[in-house]
Amino acid sequence: MTTRILAADATGSPTLNLSVFLVFVAITLYIVYRASSSNRTAADYYAAGSSFTGVQNGVALSGDFLSAASFLGISGLISVYGYDGFLYSIGWIVAWLLGLLLVGERLRNTGRFTIGDVMAYRTRQRPVRAAAATATLVISFFYMLAQMSGAGSLVALLLNISSKTGQAFAIVGVGVVMLLYVLMGGMKGTTWVQIIKAGLLLTCVTMITVFLIGKFGFSLSNLFSSAAQHSSLGDKVLAPGAEYGATDWTKLDFVSLALSLVLGICSLPHVLMRFYTVPDAKEARRSVVSATWVMVVFYLCTLAIGFGAMALVGPDVIKHAPGGQNSAAPLLAFRIGGPVLLGIVSAVAFATILAVVAGLTLAASASFAHDVYANVIKRGHSDPRQEVRVARLTAIVVGLLAIVGGIAANGQNVAFLVSLALALAASANLPTLLYSLFWKRFNTSGTLWSIYGGLTSCVILIIFSPTVSGSSTAMLTNVDFHWFPLGNPGIVSIPLSFLFGFLGTVLSRRPDDESVEKQPEMEVRSLTGIGSQAGV
Amino acid sequence: MTRTFESALAHERTVGDPSSPFGGGSTRSAYLKPDGEPDFAALQGSAEFKALRSRLRRFVFPMTAVFILWYMAYVLFAAYAHTFMSKKVFGEINVGLIFGLLQFVSTILITVLYVRYARNKIDPAVDEVRELAGVPKQ
DSSP: OHHHHHHHHTTOOHHHHHHHHHHHHHHHHHHHHHHGGGOOSHHHHHHGGGOOOHHHHHHHHHHHHSOHIIIIIHHHHHHHHTHHHHHHHHHHHHTHHHIIIIIHHHHHHHOSSSHHHHHTTTSOHHHHHHHHHHHHHHHHHHHHHHHHHHHHHHHHHHSOOOSHHHHHHHHHHHHHHHHHIIIIIHHHHHHHHHHHHHHHHHHHHHHHHHHHHHHTTTOHHHHHHHHHHHSTTGGGGGSTTTTTOSSHHHHHHHHHHHHHHHHHGGGOHHHHHHGGGSSSHHHHHHHHHHHHHHHHHHHHHHHHHHHHHHHHTOHHHHHHSTTGGGGHHHHHHHHHHHHHHHHHHHHHHHHHHHHHHHHHHHHHHHIIIIIIIIIIISTTOOOHHHHHHHHHHHHHHHHHHHHHHHHHHTTSOHHHHHHHHHHHHHHHTHHHHHHHHHOTTOOHHHHHHHHHHHHHHHHHHHHTSTTTBSSTTOSBOSOOOOOOOOSOOHHHHHHHHHHHHHHHHHHSSSOOHHHHHHHHHHHHHHHHOTTOOOOO | OHHHHHHHHHHHHHHHOTTOSSOTTOSGGGGBOTTSSBOHHHHHHSHHHHHHHHHHHHHHHHHHHHHHHHHHHHHHHHHHOHHHHTOEEETTEEHHHHHHHHHHHHHHHHHHHHHHHIIIIIHHHHHHHHHHTTOOOO
């Protein structure tokens, strides 16, 4: 009974939460409006005229990754399962090395607006552009569902709205503001929103962490022992296995998830597209480095926040709060800073969802307008102004889909949807990008095989996994058609799509003319930037 | 500064004299097509580019293998070696936590190493190839 009361109290003041959030929206909308005055060309809309510095873009990159799933989700997982939540942080830190060493600089040199630019550089244009756009749209849509369904549970907690209709209205509100950012600000506006949000989020978590460490006498050991005392799992929360350690299948599932985490991030279209907002490869490198620093600080803080929430709020209160696990960070904020800090943390969490969904919408609309409309339908002879108009229209359609999908997915498991999107990205995009950047023989047929092969095998394995049917936590509980034992398909579908790309290439009779002709250009350009579009 | 100026000059020469792309005393023009565009096939075959490519690959491929193996080792321990990971080292700090924090450390280390390597070995090599093509340095 006391748990219930505490949880209800912890919402703080919905009016205060809402007003802090509205202030954030008002300020960012004004900045987006100011930034948008020079937003005319396709390069402005898709890539902010490549005018951001490496550090600015790095902060925005980390902003893309400090989504609701990683801020609320990871601190929540740690507060309930302890160490197992920390595993996510590690995967998401290590993942940036892939962007640093292999992808970032080469992508900036080779492409211009979308990942289709790189994948189709030395292949037949139309089929590969269509495939790249399909992958981008599918991945972005799943990722967006995760973010929007997170918005639902956040609303439940912060505004104390428990009815599904009330939450649906809030999701519509989030969708509309997000569309305003994208339509008015394009990439420039969206990037500024990410930078502001990442700054606020980092300040918040650092302050909370410093407070926590101080409270426990500057000893991590004290924090951990106090946390373990408050958990029914006891000392188990300090070591791996509390969530994933049950059977051999759950252990393998964990390995599969870890693989998707580390290979998925730098394959996400909206993350990759960020590399085009800087003038050259050196700045792209600087972006990854700054993003890595921000993420290191952030994830070390989530470790403290998660265990801090376990110690000060307690796993039982967190589990029973509206919004469940996701409410750990806001509840801790309330516990240590009262309604004001809760209001700030909540506003930042909301802002996070807004900004990430805006980035996703932008990536999806760019891919449709630039790859499908300009290159598949108009065969590369479109009027750039018309192309941007198509991109804006697509953004509206994608925004509406996100709102509808978000309402439908409200209440679904956020982490599941995110890991699904990461597995899809790692399967469809990563092999294709790496092969086309580094393997001379790779050609049109190989590209199509690895994109469609990776995408299809991943989707099929998900459909027949226990996350869709046949387990107590499945999406469909009244039927059971699963035969694939793992919740995350990464460990099978990622190697499979590397294999598809390889087979598709070596089994095709000869390298196609485009590939032979353009290979030197692509290789020289990807390593040196000769011929790539510099910033304006 | 002077090198940039020279390469700009080389660029101008070829553009100005399209009739003799391979002659005229300027070896740089060998890497430009008659229309002044970079000749990518020739650039790809140049010793400078090959040096750049092998320098880059020599670093990034092994490093990628190292960080993926090191990360997978950690993941496998976390999944299958619970007793080892929960062994306490000092206070409440156990092997698992140290192993996890070491992943942060190795990520920072590889990032710093790569940035240094890129600045000292890759960027100068990129500039050499860009100079061949008469493109200003980045």
